[in-house]
Amino acid sequence: MTISDKQRAICQRFDAGYLPPGMEQMVGIALDTLDKLPLYATRIPPENGTCGWYIYGGDYSSDLGFYQALHAAHLEEVCPGIMPYLALPPGWCVILAPDYEDVWFDEKFSKGPREG
Template sequence: MNDKASRTLRERQQAMCQKYGLDETPPEQMVALAIGSLGRMPVYGTRVPLPEGGNIGWFIHCGEYSDAPDFYQPLHVEHLAERLPRVLDYLALPPGVRFIIDDEGYEDVWLDG
């Protein structure tokens, strides 16, 4: 078993925050996922500060972005593990962070703004 598989999800999320020198922020239970974009590359994630009364901070899509009003659908994090497990390690990154990953091993994480 490789090192990544042997660590718990929380440990992997903490390691991701440490790798980029960012504070860990526990993820919400819901994300916004562009389900229709699954299977495309690269994968983009953006974490925004929660609006008052809001419960979704992460917006995740694959391939090209669309401004269509139904582009993103709310999804419980448990189901994200089934649909796009590769993004789980990034979910504890703080609001204001963006990431891009692909199948070739490319990874970029940065604070927006």
């Protein structure tokens, strides 16, 4: 099964639209936290070359340097577990840990900065 097939299956399972990111688009990712659990991912509307995904492990930090920009193409290398979920559209949130998955829609993340 290709990654695209897995992404379509996830979107179908949660009755969500299918909006895969362009691999040249950027994600916000807290690279220094990826060894911590659980893994959190939230997608907001894409803008300015981003695909809208923000990903971190463990505890969130509001520090300015918490997230780094990374091309979506590199996620398979640095965070392969999130790949099947990347086609979920803005507003979707994911929590992953060993033997644990929580996926839900939160309307507040589905709106752009001037819409909400």
